[in-house]
Amino acid sequence: MKNVMIVGATSAIATEVAREFAKMGASLFLFARNEVRLENLANDLRVRGALSVQTATFDALDLPSHERRLEQALKIMPDIDAVLIAHGDLPDQSGCQKSYQKTEDALRSNLLSPIAFLSWLANYFEARGKGNIAVISSVAGDRGRQSNYVYGAAKGGLSTFLQGLRNRLAHSGVSVTTIKPGFVDTPMTAHLPKGPLFAQPSTVGKRIYKAMLKEESIVYTPWFWSPIMLIIQHIPEFIFKRMRL
Amino acid sequence: MATNEKKREHLSWGRYPRPQNQNALTIRSLAEPLTLPASSQTVLPYGLGRSYGDSCLNDENLVIPMAGFDHFISFDPNTGVLRAEAGTSLATILEIFAPKGWFLPVSPGTKFVTLGGAVANDIHGKNHHVAGTFGRHVRRFELLRSTGERLICSPTENKELFCATIAGLGLTGLMTWIEIELIPIRSPYLDTRTTKFRNLDEFFDISKESDALFEYSVSWVDCTSEGDQLGRGLFMAGNFSDKNKPAKRANLSLPFPCEAPGWLLNSLFMKSFNTLYYNKQRSRVVDGLTHYEPFFYPLDAILNWNRMYGRRGFFQYQLVVPFEQDRSIIKEIFARITRSKRASFLAVLKTFGDITSPGMLSFPRKGVTLALDFPNDGAPTRKLMDELDSIVFAAGGSLYAAKDARMSPDAFKASYPRWQEFSSHIDPAFSSSLWRRVIG
Numbered sequence: 001m002k003n004v005m006i007v008g009a010t011s012a013i014a015t016e017v018a019r020e021f022a023k024m025g026a027s028l029f030l031f032a033r034n035e036v037r038l039e040n041l042a043n044d045l046r047v048r049g050a051l052s053v054q055t056a057t058f059d060a061l062d063l064p065s066h067e068r069r070l071e072q073a074l075k076i077m078p079d080i081d082a083v084l085i086a087h088g089d090l091p092d093q094s095g096c097q098k099s100y101q102k103t104e105d106a107l108r109s110n111l112l113s114p115i116a117f118l119s120w121l122a123n124y125f126e127a128r129g130k131g132n133i134a135v136i137s138s139v140a141g142d143r144g145r146q147s148n149y150v151y152g153a154a155k156g157g158l159s160t161f162l163q164g165l166r167n168r169l170a171h172s173g174v175s176v177t178t179i180k181p182g183f184v185d186t187p188m189t190a191h192l193p194k195g196p197l198f199a200q201p202s203t204v205g206k207r208i209y210k211a212m213l214k215e216e217s218i219v220y221t222p223w224f225w226s227p228i229m230l231i232i233q234h235i236p237e238f239i240f241k242r243m244r245l
Numbered sequence: 246m247a248t249n250e251k252k253r254e255h256l257s258w259g260r261y262p263r264p265q266n267q268n269a270l271t272i273r274s275l276a277e278p279l280t281l282p283a284s285s286q287t288v289l290p291y292g293l294g295r296s297y298g299d300s301c302l303n304d305e306n307l308v309i310p311m312a313g314f315d316h317f318i319s320f321d322p323n324t325g326v327l328r329a330e331a332g333t334s335l336a337t338i339l340e341i342f343a344p345k346g347w348f349l350p351v352s353p354g355t356k357f358v359t360l361g362g363a364v365a366n367d368i369h370g371k372n373h374h375v376a377g378t379f380g381r382h383v384r385r386f387e388l389l390r391s392t393g394e395r396l397i398c399s400p401t402e403n404k405e406l407f408c409a410t411i412a413g414l415g416l417t418g419l420m421t422w423i424e425i426e427l428i429p430i431r432s433p434y435l436d437t438r439t440t441k442f443r444n445l446d447e448f449f450d451i452s453k454e455s456d457a458l459f460e461y462s463v464s465w466v467d468c469t470s471e472g473d474q475l476g477r478g479l480f481m482a483g484n485f486s487d488k489n490k491p492a493k494r495a496n497l498s499l500p501f502p503c504e505a506p507g508w509l510l511n512s513l514f515m516k517s518f519n520t521l522y523y524n525k526q527r528s529r530v531v532d533g534l535t536h537y538e539p540f541f542y543p544l545d546a547i548l549n550w551n552r553m554y555g556r557r558g559f560f561q562y563q564l565v566v567p568f569e570q571d572r573s574i575i576k577e578i579f580a581r582i583t584r585s586k587r588a589s590f591l592a593v594l595k596t597f598g599d600i601t602s603p604g605m606l607s608f609p610r611k612g613v614t615l616a617l618d619f620p621n622d623g624a625p626t627r628k629l630m631d632e633l634d635s636i637v638f639a640a641g642g643s644l645y646a647a648k649d650a651r652m653s654p655d656a657f658k659a660s661y662p663r664w665q666e667f668s669s670h671i672d673p674a675f676s677s678s679l680w681r682r683v684i685g
Contacts (some may be wrong), residue, residue, distance in 0.1 A: 012313070023341070036276050040316050047317035047327075048341050187313070190271055 001081040001132070001213065002051075005073065007031040007058075007117055008087025010041050012186035013136065016205020017084055017212075022050035029054045029077045031069065031087075060087050060109040066116040074124075082132040082212055083121055085114050088154075090188045096150040103150050110154035115161060122165055125174040133169075134177035134212045135162055139220065142180070142229045145245040166217060175215035179208055182225040255308050258551050259297040261558030261621050261650055264304040264678070275314055275330065275421040278393040279674075282307065287676035288391075290415045292359035293334060296366065297561040298650030299678035300414050306676065309419065311361055317341070318422055325427040326384065331361030331420040336545075338427075343537065347427040348485070350382035354593075356542050360423045366647040367412035367604040369597070371461035371483075371541070377600030378609050379425075380411035386423040391674035395421075400603065409670035412604030414646060416680060418672040434490055435461070435483035437535045439526060445476035445576055452596050455482045461540070463595050467519040468579070468588035468617060469512075476579045477523060478594065483540055490534055500548040504555045512586040519590060544591075554620050559589070560650060562630055563616035565597060565609065566642035574640045575613055578633060582617070585629045592617040605663040605670075608645045616648065627651060646679060657683035 004021050006014050009030035018028060022045040032038040035057050042053040054076050058069050074080070091106035114135060125131045140148050141155030159178055166176035183189060183198045199222045207221040220226040235243070255269060270288055272279065281288065291301055291308035302308070314332035321327075325347055327338070335349060336356040342348070353368040362368075367380040376382070385399035388410060396418075398407035410417045438459070442448045448464060455462055459482035466478035544550055551559070566574050582588050592615065599611040619626050634656055637644065643660035644652050658664055668684070 037274070040318075043318050044316035047320045047329075187271070187273065 001026060003027045003029070003077055003079055003081050005029045005031070005077070005080050005083040007083070007085045007114075008060075009055075010034065010037045011086050011088075011188070012201040013181065013184060013204050013208070014084060014086035015041060016202045017086070017208045018045055019048055020206060020209035022046075022048040022053075025049050025051050027052045027054075027077065029056075029073050029080070031056055031058045031073070033057060033059065033087075060113040061105065063108065063112055063116045066113065067120050070117065070120050070124075080124070080131065082134065083117075084208070084212065085117055085133075085135045087113065088136065091150055093148055093150060106150050107154050107157075110151060111157050114158055118161070118165065122169065122174075126169060126172045128174075130173045132175045132177060132212050132215050133165070134179060134208065136179045136181065136208075137162065139180045139182050139225050139229050143232055143240075147245060175217075177211050177216055178218045179211065180218065180220045180225065180229075182220070182222065182228075255291050255302070255310070256294060257298055257301050257650075258295050259558050259561060259621075259650060260551055260554070260556075261560065262299055262302070262304075262678070263558075264302050267302060267304050268307050270307040270309050272309060275389070275419075279389060279391055279419065281391060281674055287674055289675060289677045290331070290361060290365070290419055292332060292362040293357050295355055295358045295362065297648040298646075299682065300366070300647050300649070301362075302678040303676060304678045311359060314421075315359075325429060326424060327427055328422055328424040329360060330422050331359060331364075331386075333360050334358065335360070335363065339537075342427060343430070343433055346430055348430045348537070350426060350428050351376055351379040352541050353379075354542065355545055357545060360425070361415070361420050364411055364420060364423055365413055365415045367602055367607045367609075368647075369609045371463045371595070373600070373609055374456045374462070374596060374598035375460050375600075377598070378412075378602040378604070378607055380602045380604045380607060381600065382426050383411060384424040384426060386410070387421045388418045389421050390418040391672050406670055408603045408605050409667055411602065412607040413667065413670070414606065414677060414679065416671045416675045416677060418675065430485045432486045432489045433537050434486045434488060434534050435537060435540050436486045436488070437481065437483035437533045437540060439531045439533070440480040440482075441477075441523070441526065441529050442480055443477050444474055445572060445579065448476060448478065448480065448594065449572055451480045455480065456596065456598075458482070460484050463593060465522070466579075466592040466594045466615075467523050468582050468592045469516045469519045469586070470523075471580075471583050475576065475583060476594075478592075479523065479526070481540075483535065485537075486534060488534060490536070501550050501552045504552045506555060515586075515588070515590060522590070554618070557621040557623075559621050560619045560626060560630065561616060561648040562619060562633065563608075563614060563645035563648045564633070564637045564642050565612045565614040565645075566637060566640045567610075567612045568596065574636065574642075575615065578615065578636055581629075581632060581636065587619050587622070587626060587629055589618040589620060605667045606646065606661045608643065608647070608660075610643070612642070616645075646683075649679065652683065654683045654685065 004026050006018055008014050010032040028050050038055045042055050045053045088110045096103040137159045138155040140152040141159045144152045162176055162178045181204050184204050185198045186201055204221045211219040286306045288307045288309050289303035290311050292311050311332035314330040316330045318328040352370045363379045367378045369378045388396045388398050396403045440451050462482040464478050464480045594615050596613050597609045638659055
């Protein structure tokens with residue numbers, strides 16, 4: 001994987017993935033919201049050994065602009081081997097319950113914006129006949145819980161979309177990797193109390209890098225979330241609905 | 246943008262003292278001015294929490310977590326000059342640059358410290374006798390003051406603040422980025438020589454010959470044997486090698502899982518450990534080829550080894566006494582420690598050279614330095630350290646602030662005679678638990 005595109009590159013997890021690719025001398029194209037932080041990351045990746053680093057800003061809530069952004073990026077880096085879609089934010093669940101607008105914004109940034117990128121990229125990779133599309137979803141999408149179901153719905157929808165896309169693109173030699181991190185110690189979760197289940201972004205980032213190289217399908221990271229979610233998914237609904245999760 | 250939050254305990258490495266009411270002030274960007282709380286609370290930058298006592302704590306106030314600010318900014322492969330954000334760890338620098346043939350100019354006993362912490366404590370390493378402290382290899386840094394000012398500090402620009410910030414315990418403002426000079430190496434391996442010494446006199450003799458031959462040297466000392474074996478140990482020295490080992494090296498690190506029960510580290514256990522360790526080599530001198538990881542960072546292979554000391558934590562005590570004094574002072578200190586049967590397995594002895602640091606509060610100075618751990622057993626442990634203090638200060642010695650959780654204001658002022666000059670450079674919005682304890 002020589003040419004890699006990362007959307008939402010300045011997020012803590014995506015930064016660690018980008019650093020792994022930089023270390024192996026890849027060329028990178030990075031999308032992120034904040035230009036100062038983006039340039040800061042680009043310098044870091046250059047020092048770490050990236051062959052070249054290009055950047056562009058984007059606004060996750062401005063869905064119609066995504067296609068244009070991708071077309072511009074392709075002029076600079078015409079041959080993309082792999083893409084990681086990593087942007088998203090953790091909405092305030094109680095705020096969403098009080099305001100549909102907040103719910104809609106959460107669905108836009110966590111579900112519709114990634115899908116807008118994916119719709120275009122799927123056709124690009126299908127025509128190319130090879131490559132890897134990796135997307136950061138979440139364990140939160142595996143089952144709706146009262147504390148977090150708007151985010152869960154967005155990530156659940158995203159995981160299902162990716163499942164279908166993987167099925168479609170498998171026939172043209174393109175792999176789709178769904179990444180389901182558990183709790184990660186990042187600025188997105190800065191307000192949450194930290195427990196032993198929290199993983200470091202570098203651990204998760206290295207795992208994603210490996211999953212992309214090996215073109216894996218569904219990856220829980222850290223690994224222990226796989227058995228945890230298996231249990232959570234199999235709790236009967238008549239019990240689950242009474243639980244406070 | 247800043248949020249005031251209470252999410253995790255920011256402790257020091259000795260896990261003593263435990264802050265009762267210390268919150269974190271999270272900042273999102275180093276490019277913006279500091280958004281300080283409306284309350285009169287002070288702030289203190291917090292890196293990876295490897296300072297042992299309370300120099301990295303700010304109880305009843307705020308710490309600014311810095312470990313997320315870990316971006317490299319630039320590197321010149323012709324000169325080895327590296328600029329990086331202050332939260333970048335030495336481990337990251339080694340991970341990226343050691344394979345490219347570069348090494349840290351000065352390296353402490355753990356690589357899990359930030360650049361900012363390395364400067365703020367003006368750390369030293371096994372090459373102090375030839376390279377001096379870390380601060381000597383700092384070219385410049387940017388200091389963000391609570392007034393919003395951004396000052397470039399170097400030996401020629403804002404020189405006073407440069408000298409105050411090196412070894413300045415994080416009190417002079419927030420370092421955003423730091424520029425250091427890496428040194429070239431031809432191999433990640435060192436030609437090493439481990440020499441057994443049967444007592445302190447032998448240590449002084451070996452140290453004298455070896456320091457001319459080896460760039461790196463340190464000794465591990467058995468603090469449990471007495472009489473004519475008082476202060477026996479292993480002298481470990483090395484130089485970066487030209488040779489490369491083709492064999493693959495296992496990179497294994499194991500976490501210490503939980504806080505150990507208090508009875509584990511009893512004096513019998515210590516005596517057995519020390520005896521076994523001393524006898525790990527039969528012959529007096531053993532030469533070898535050693536990778537830099539086990540040579541410089543033997544304890545990093547056990548993550549969180551500090552938990553071994555249990556819930557009550559431990560003290561680390563590091564002193565330096567002038568070299569001109571006769572050997573009897575260091576012998577007296579050893580005799581006192583051995584008699585107490587309170588020492589643990591990590592006693593480290595080294596001679597410092599006479600290369601001075603720019604830092605006003607820099608600890609290393611010409612003489613012999615000894616560092617060791619004492620499990621926190623309350624009053625008897627404190628009494629022992631008080632007794633050691635009287636020997637150290639009578640001999641004109643000093644204690645290391647970065648390791649300290651208990652020295653008196655008088656001891657601090659005696660250790661750092663330039664403390665008053667330093668105080669005038671403190672940023673009024675910054676403070677620490679240590680500073681309030683020793684200066685009030």
